[in-house]
Amino acid sequence: MWKSVSQVLADQFGAYYNIKEKAKVHHGEMHESWLINDHIQPVFVKSNEKSYRSMFRAEADQLALLAATNTIHVPQVYGVGCSQNHSFLLLEALPIEAVEEDAMAEFGRQLARLHQSGATQKYGLEFDTWLGPVYQPNEWKTNWATFFAEQRIGWQLQICKEKSIQFGDIDEIIRTVAARLAKHKPQPALLHGNLWIENCAKVGNKIFTYDPACYWGDRECDLAFSELFEPFPASFYRSYQQSYPLPEGYQARKPIYQLYYLLNFSHRFNGNYINLTRKIINSLS
CATH class of the missing domain: 3.90.1200.10 (Aminoglycoside phosphotransferase (APH), C-terminal lobe)
Incomplete structure (x- = not known):
């Protein structure tokens, strides 16, 4: 899966994304989540079986729809993709703090x-x-x-x-x-x-x-x-x-x-x- 992730990010950033750090951060109700880094641009990754690609595509489209209104803030979408056995959604990695x-x-x-x-x-x-x-x-x-x-x-x-x-x-x-x-x-x-x-x-x-x-x-x-x-x-x-x-x-x-x-x-x-x-x-x- 990670080679496919790098390829999608290369298309997004205009240069090959060499994953140097990778950490599983949260196992949600459905998906696995990872934080990856090439020491330049951290990326948040949601992954699941290949059949979940349509769900990730819908999530990406919704985030884009919300972002286009220029009202509330949502993470930037870097891409949706598949490997032989997995699908994934690539998002802006946010340095999250407590709500104030x-x-x-x-x-x-x-x-x-x-x-x-x-x-x-x-x-x-x-x-x-x-x-x-x-x-x-x-x-x-x-x-x-x-x-x-x-x-x-x-x-x-x-x-x-x-x-x-x-x-x-x-x-x-x-x-x-x-x-x-x-x-x-x-x-x-x-x-x-x-x-x-x-x-x-x-x-x-x-x-x-x-x-x-x-x-x-x-x-x-x-x-x-x-x-x-x-x-x-x-x-x-x-x-x-x-x-x-x-x-x-x-x-x-x-x-x-x-x-x-x-x-x-x-x-x-x-x-x-x-x-x-x-x-x-x-x-x-």
């Missing part, structure tokens, strides 16, 4: 600008993505309630059912969610889609975010997930609200949007996520 309050205030303003970028009138994306290791369909829809109820809640409920985790009648839950959102017609916003504290880091005086699950949807989804487990510092929400105030009814919609992520975590990790999921579903009826 002041930097998060600016990040709130940047996220507000992201959510105001673009002018699509549909919900979805040109390609499908993944939330963690789970496929995320993004078929274009003109109705937000239909999109979210079917392609987010219904999709995750079906995966839970296939893993013998039952939350009730799937069609009935989909109808209930759609009814709750029926009068809400948000302007489609480009979402990070996987925005929580685990996917953010301070680099210098900037907040970088990664591992996206992008699509055009209700901007409230990004905010709702950021509040679910370990909320961002108060300065983030304050500056976001000052830059792009949330509409009336967000607090009522927030648990519905958090339900998507809780369903995803339920079939990935089980445990207390199932209880939290069931509590929200029961509150909808």
